[in-house]
Amino acid sequence: MDLATKFRNELLYDPESGQFLWRQPGRGRRPNLVAGSVKKKNGNYWRKIVIDGQEYTCAQVAWTIMTGQFPQYIIDHEDGDSLNDAWDNLRRGDNCVAQRNLAKSKRNKTGVTGVKSSHGSYVAYIGVGKMQKYLGCSTDFFEAVCMRKRAEKEYEYSPRHGS
Numbered sequence: 001m002d003l004a005t006k007f008r009n010e011l012l013y014d015p016e017s018g019q020f021l022w023r024q025p026g027r028g029r030r031p032n033l034v035a036g037s038v039k040k041k042n043g044n045y046w047r048k049i050v051i052d053g054q055e056y057t058c059a060q061v062a063w064t065i066m067t068g069q070f071p072q073y074i075i076d077h078e079d080g081d082s083l084n085d086a087w088d089n090l091r092r093g094d095n096c097v098a099q100r101n102l103a104k105s106k107r108n109k110t111g112v113t114g115v116k117s118s119h120g121s122y123v124a125y126i127g128v129g130k131m132q133k134y135l136g137c138s139t140d141f142f143e144a145v146c147m148r149k150r151a152e153k154e155y156e157y158s159p160r161h162g163s
Contacts, residue, residue, distance in 0.1 A: 004068045010051055011035055013065045018085030020049060020058060038083065046082050058085040110141070114148040126151040 001009075012021040012032075020035040029035070036049040036058055047058040059075040062085050076093030077084055110117055114135075115124050122144035124135035135147040 003070050004064050006051065007061050007065050011049070011061065011065070013062055015062070015066065015087035018058070018062065018087070018089065020061065020085075044082055047085060059090055062087060062090060112145050112148060114151075115141070115144045124148040124151070126155060126157075128155055 022029040074093045124144045124147035
């Protein structure tokens, strides 16, 4: 039995809400009971489901049920909420896509991702692929922020990146 069929036999998935319910009774599960549990890893929360002793993220399970193929890549949550497994919130991604959807770092001192203060000036930069690209330097904070925001549009960063 392929994985998509196994998931479909074990679970009911509501693409609108992203919620999973068990179809079959089993160890610690009853039909129509919410499936999965929330796990924390590296400060992030993920909803996981265990089937036949194997742990899967709910995003992987949703993708497999909806497409018939287990993802060989990252499944990114478009709104940044890793607990929102609604189908329209999931997209195929890679590390670059996921990085463009990150919230602002707790260590950020200027309040704007990609703008740092350096010797009385503001330096704007952005990640492109695996490289950090220098965008420019200005004594005017607003100008440095504008450099960064233009680059975010050019490199197709998520509108919620850094917020």
